[in-house]
Amino acid sequence: MVRPLSLDLRTRIAAALRDGMTVRAAAKRFGVSAATSVRIGQRDRSGRGLMPSKIGGYVKPILRGAAADAVRQRLQSKPDWTVRALSAELKAVGVIVSHDTVWRFLRSEGKTFKKNAGGKRAGPPESGPVSDAMEDPSTSA
Structure with a gap:
């Protein structure tokens, strides 16, 4: 499982970058990627602190x-x-x-929503046979 770098390592990387070490040299010295070294330097220069951010994804809300x-x-x-x-x-x-x-x-909860028990379409009306919507074009009146 992924976990953040320790605060000690972050402060040592930030101190090395402040002392003038290049990003790639700091990354190689401390065994981290250059991108990580860049991000730690950016956080240090912006004044946001070196504490790691929260790791984790979105948790779906559920009613409780x-x-x-x-x-x-x-x-x-x-x-x-x-x-x-x-x-x-x-x-x-x-x-x-x-x-x-x-x-x-x-x-x-196992609830499902069906319009009717059979899940079938509505049938013809009970009053009589279904009439055609269009006339047959072959027959002329």
Whole structure:
């Protein structure tokens, strides 16, 4: 797993660069890449400090605790909520959440949304046969 360079090594590289050593020579001396040496020098000159930045990626937001319980309660009382309506309901009670977060939560709970049980298209009307939308051009009236 990747981890940041130690603060001690960063300060030694920055001190060497301040003393006039070239970037490539400092990189070779301390066993780091030239790009790393450049970045450490830039951070030192800009005054941002030499502490490493946070390492890690984006963590997807997920509903937890009271917000998750609120969604479960709403689904028990009325199971045909839309995702956007659920996010609007949560916003009304003070939980600011996007509809995408609600969608991911519902999928993690095993909920699916189908228009009907068979997942089929609607059939013809029950009142009679289906009429053609266009007339047959071969027959003339």
